[in-house]
Amino acid sequence: MPQMAPLWWTTLFMTFVLTMSAVMYILYFLPNKKSGSMESNQYKISKSPILW
Template identity: 40%
Template sequence: MPQMAPLWWELLFLVFLMTYLIVNNMIYFMPKTSIKPSNHKNKTYNQINWKW
């Protein structure tokens, strides 16, 4: 008969997996906050005239 891990190891592992999955689901389904880039950076980037 193969050796078995103690029950509390299995319970600890299952609790870890459940918390990991729950936290990942919460992070995935959080409302996404859109970060608007500042207009200054866009203007300076778009005003560059490249001369090759």
């Protein structure tokens, strides 16, 4: 059993990383889907005076 401990920790860590990546992906793309198409959002961002 001691030989299996690193494998279990690696599996848990990879599952945690994949879960966090999925959460960040959903949180990043969900507001874009709500506020409209991605083209309009990119147009608003490109015309924003903050970036210029």
